[in-house]
Amino acid sequence: MGTGKKAERDAAFAEFVTASTASLMRTARLLSGSPDAAHELVQATLVRTYLAWDRVREEDALPYARRILVNLRTDGWRRRRGEVVVAQPPDRRHEDGTGPEDRDEIVRLLAALPERQRRVVVLRYYHDLSEQAVAQILGVSVGTVKSSASRGLAALRAARSGIDPKEGSLR
16 A cells, blocks of 8 residues: 555545544443443444455444444453443533443443343434344344344333332342
């Protein structure tokens, strides 16, 4: 690759990093529950995305990176079965008005979900992706996305209200 081509490639990737890092960090934070783990996950994602940058279309760059992030998180989770997610939110309010206590509850509730449900809920509702897009990112069927989302949301609602979702009664 010529020096001019490499400079253009690197500039395009730098723009992508600037535009997408915050979104990737939020996703990684929701999936991992830890700021440190989220930083590591995003760094590994950006490295892998850079290595494939010549093959990535500009309009598909963020979904491509999200898929890498989710896959890396899944691989890490499989290696460390039984991992406990501990939320450590920053001490400032987010632009949507939520504070650390709100984010702590969200991360804690998400951490209680099975891994597939957590990934589906984060991608589907936090990132507002279509069922088809989530299915493509996760490499599962649309039906799996629908059922995982339904079960995940039911479990989140039940956890917030103190109802056992399997029994339909208070815990």
